[in-house]
Amino acid sequence: MSVQDMIDGPILGTASTFPVFDPATGLVIADVSDGTAVDASAAVDAAAAAFPGWAATAPRERAEILRRAYELMVVDRDRLTDLICSENGKPRADARAEVDYAAEFFRWFGEEAVRTEGGYGINPAGTAHTVVTHRPVGVAALVTPWNFPAAMATRKIGPALAAGCTVVLKPAAETPLTALAIAELLSEAGVPDGVVNVVPTTDPGAVVGTWLADSRVRKISFTGSTGVGRLLLRQAADRVVNASMELGGNAPFVVAADADIDAAVAGAMIAKFRGSGQACTAANRFYVHSSVADEFVARFGAPIRALRVGPASDPATEIGPLVSARAAAGVRALVDDAVLDGATIAYQADIPAGECYVAPMLLTDVRPTARILGEEIFGPVAPVVVWDDEDTLLRWINESEFGLAAYVYSGRLQDAMRIGAAIDAGMVGINRGVVSDPAAPFGGTKQSGLGREGAREGLREFQETQYFSIDT
């Protein structure tokens, strides 16, 4: 299969291509046009030309197109699931859940497109009426990671289109096929040519750098690692480009003395192992109260040991390969380092042969200062630390430079809320292992990012405020 980029509708014949691999087999599944700086500029030409028309399109019409895109994604669920499985490697159930979650952003933002609020007031001196409006920020550059190839794209495209922006999107080179398929569905749903332009590339610096240097691009919305986010913020500073950043996480998972251990284990399995541990919201460090530590470790360890690891093509698979051999080697290195530092591999699952597989495992005896607790693991490894007093627990948690998600399990809501409120993070799951929801503002504090996606806040990221001061 050979796939072109989507600039101003599909175009044919870009000179060079790059291969996309199935991480389970290492086999090439498609060749995709390799976008250059020239393609990046052509995409902005198309988006800038389409912007006035799309911004002037009635909100109801934009809403209905997004709604149709939602419906088309639902109808096409199986094909999109297959694409995610083959280019990302995640198990079928995870890929299927991602498609449903991703489609929901089109439905949610279709509903929000007709609800942009403004404001009215009289100034304190009584000399002017103040009318506040919100308008689309302009051409938006969107950059997405490989770990949720559908949802990270729709979480940006949905609000951008609802707000009246046109977009240029650069998906991760590991997973461009899902983004291209979504762009085709948007076109089928009635999105005019030039409104959504996708430029896959193996040279992200050239493509995104071109966009950030182009005065027609007014917005960068990035999801990925903190390191790349920092780099893009520096580039955005040159032209003071409006920036939203969804960056890395290092979620703590707290189990209090009075937690329901069955519920905590069920939540931990989801929070840790969704997407084979490759989620920015993944529980990265488990803090378990000493009075329940042995029980939690035993009850959490048993289902970890039983996890079925294999390719997405096997319906029994619960944990897939990591996205690349490099990613897998990085996770193994973190585990080796923890073990050298005194940690014990208390439980682990069996894995098939293949350099992208990492055994799901539970580590005990982990020192609170171990490197594995300070870095985003991005793999199926659960390090457990035992805590006794809340002040020390909160100090350990808040020492992290990240502040994306956190999870707290406690039998007393007041305790869970107190601990959650003391954690410096954008999202806290209380007695649940999932925080992602299209209707809730997703995002982090500290070096986990700037701005929010989803909910009404997500729409505002693609709008500018304008106010009119009207003489009385």
Ligand code: NAD
């Ligand atoms: P990454 O930062 O390596 O890549 C993300 C995107 O940036 C990709 O499209 C990549 O091609 C592009 N990129 C890389 N170098 C670039 C450069 N020099 N200039 C412009 N673009 C560049 O991250 P990743 O490995 O693809 O994804 C994993 C990371 O994403 C993790 O840190 C994870 O926590 C984070 N993430 C965050 C969220 C969130 O919402 N906060 C969601 C998913 C993933």
